[in-house]
Amino acid sequence: MQKCLWFLLFVCSASVIGAGKLQVLYEWSWIDYLWESDAHKAAAITAGQYNYTKPVIIDVDVWKGRRKNYRNNVKTFITVIRRPGVPASLTTVSDHFGYGGPLLAPYPNWNWAVEGDCDGITSVFRVAIDECDRLWVLDTGKIEEEHVCPAQLLAFDLHTDRLLKRVKIPRSIARNTLTNQGLFVTPVVETEGVNCEKTHVYMADTTGNGLVIYNGTTLWRLESPAFAFQEAAANFTVAGDHFYLDDGVLGMALSPPVSPRENYRHLMLRPLASFDMVSAETSNLHQSHSAPVRYTLVSGALPSQAAGMAFSASGVLFFGLIQEHAIACWDMHKPIAPENIAIIDHDIAYYQFVSGVKVIPARITERHEELWIATNRYQKIALDVQNFNDVNFRVMSRRLDSLIRGTSCDSQSNLEHLFRDAEDTIWDYSHYLWNLANAEEYNQ
Structure with missing residues (x-):
């Protein structure tokens, strides 16, 4: 009953609707790749390494070179969950088209996509691009339930596609200490300094209910009840289809600095199977290898x-609402409340499952911030009822200012209201430390 009341309040109070729809940039009925030759593709099919019904798009990100020799170098990254029948997980959209849609090219090349090669890339859910033009790749090392390789964090120079850093994540950090479960799904990168002298990477472990932090020299793991799924939220309904998914912490986003005087940020995170919003100050997280973490939780947010x-750079948080088939936003300068969550757009065909959400900064677009999203019909995948005559995957975008114009996200107020209505504060002491002097970490 409380959930129904929230929904009614939301429908009546939310700022509906934004100024216009997101525009479709790419769409696919099924996924095919830019093969080295017809023989290469035929061999992959024969060996069971490629089956057009298996690839599922999860995330998108985009980068454009700004240096003189790289100005025409534009990369649109697409991640695909690795499982039998999926030959490559980290890809870019090519200029070539197949019957299902634009062909995907493995990144950096096919040599990195060899199954079982732990010096390559196994399976990637999401990626992140930082202010120093580095692509951070969080590789689960898993194909379905099998740990084929150790989990790893990779960083590439986007100007040259050269590997800058590889951090192998030890099992004691990559998996839950009690359940032995672990699946890395989302990286978020925080940098400080003109040349990114300080870098922190936050990594969400959705099945192990954990958050792993890397500060350039050390890895450590945090675990908290705030990261766990909620049974009441594990039943999903999308476009009339019902399925069960008990994923823990998955969505994460890093706020801009809270003020010109204070440089710390908020890391927002939440389990997929949850209605809550959780926040932690990055200044606290930086010290969490040896000190407790204060999580602020808004129940039923x-x-x-x-x-x-x-x-966004101004502190507007963007996300998809799965059961509303909608794109929504919230201005962090206002309390989390129904009247402050704005529906930007909703469409039962286009927003059935918004898996990837990125704000592309003006330094990349060279014009203005843009919202990019990747959608899939996850409910059809979970129920194994995909129709490959339909469009199953889309990448969409639109400039931010036009999306939020006239909504509750189109203004700012005092930050003192952030989490004013928080119902719980958790001090968590669970941390597990791993110094990289004892792990495999190197620069190339």
Whole structure:
């Protein structure tokens, strides 16, 4: 009953609707790749390494070179869950088209996509691009339930596609200490300094209910009840289809600095199977290898589940609302309340499952911030009832200012209201430390 009341309040109070729809940039009925030759593709099919019904798009990100020799170098990254029948997980959209849609090219090349090669890339859910033009790749090392390789964090120079850093994540950090479960799904990168002298990478472990932090020299793991799924939120309804998914922490986003005087940020995170919103100050997280973490939790903050999230430079958080088939936003300068969550757009065909959400900064677009999303019909995948005559995957975008114009996200107020209505504060002492002097970490 409380959930129904929230929904009614939301429908009546939310700022509906934004100024216009997101525009479709790419769409696919099924996924095919830019093969080295027809023989290469035929061999992959024969060996069971490629089956057009298996690839599922999860995330998107985009980068454009700004240096003189790289100005025409534009990369649109697409991640695909690795499982039998999926030959490559980290890809870019090519200029070539197949019957299902634009062909995907493995990144950096096919040599990195060899199954079982732990010096390559196994399976990637999401990626992140930082202010120093580095692509951060969080590789689960898993194909379905099998740990084929150790989990790892990779960083590539986007100007040259050269590997800059590889951090192998030890099992004691990559998996839950009690359940032995672990699946890395989302990286978020925080940098400080003109040349990114300080870098922190936050990694969400959705099945192990954990958050792993890397500060350039050390890895450590945090575990908290705030990261766990909620049974009441594990039942999903999308476009009339019902399925069960008990994923823990998945959506994460890093706020801009809270003020010109204080440089710390908020890391927003939430389990997929949850209606709550959780926040922690990055200044606290930086010290969490040896000190407790203060998580602030707003219970029932959202009317339904949400996957990917991303902040704008002004502090507007964007996310998809799964059961509303909608794109929504919230201004962090206002309390989390139904009247402050704005529906930007909703469409039962286009927003059935918004998996990837990115705010592309003006330094990349060279014009203005843009919202990019990747959608899939996850409910059809979960129920194994995909129709490959339909469009199953889309990448969409639109400039931010036009999306939020006239909504509750189109203004700012005092930050003192952030989490004013928080119902719980958790001090968590669970941390597990791993110094990289004892792990495999190197620069190339």
